Amino acid sequence: MPKMRIYKEFKFDSAHWLPNVPPTHKCANMHGHTYTIEIHVEDELHPELGWVLDYNDLRNIVEPLVVMLDHKVLNEIPGLENPTAEHIALWLWGKIRPDLPQLAQVVVKENPSNVCIYCGG
Template identity: 40%
Template sequence: MKFELRQTFFLESARFLPHLPSSHPCSMMHGHSFKVSLIYWGTKDPLIGWVKDYHEVSENLKSLKTLLDHKVLNQISGLENPTSENLAYYIFESTKKWLPELAQVIVAETELTECRYPHIPAPV
């Protein structure tokens, strides 16, 4: 019996998108309160009754949050072009190393827009 868990955190970060024309507002330095969700799947531990300890995941996220929170994302190696797509990919690749159950990262840069990586096809 598999379960899907979602764990969310926020990042306050600045960025500009260097490949856009200067007429585009996102070419200028600006900030976002990114809402980042980790989706991970697994089976319950038969004794404890949970898939994963949220607290343990939160503790393991501290170094990534320190790296990204209240920073200019463009200055981070691998995020020189910090679109939401590239940020979702970066977080997925960094987190998958210690959270093998990770299935998807969702990065919402506003209430109205979000990016998911990787794409999980809808069941048929």
């Protein structure tokens, strides 16, 4: 069977600051983003169903995490005390991977030009 990759996109709004940057850095101040995340799944095409994974199953795994992040201060969430895009990607991977071994990639976009891509490992 051919191997394919699908992804589903989610959005949430959150505030944060970066505690480890110099106090003069603009990100040392509380600010917010409308984040877009992509959750990529790679697997063989199911021979009967004709898909890699039901998009609703993917949504059911990821949506509770989005609810945890939406309209929150990310620094207050355990594991996100230093909520860079990179740490958000790692946090999402750690939460999703146990339920979704086919997870291939997590993309975190603070905006269209600031993007982190994590592929595990």
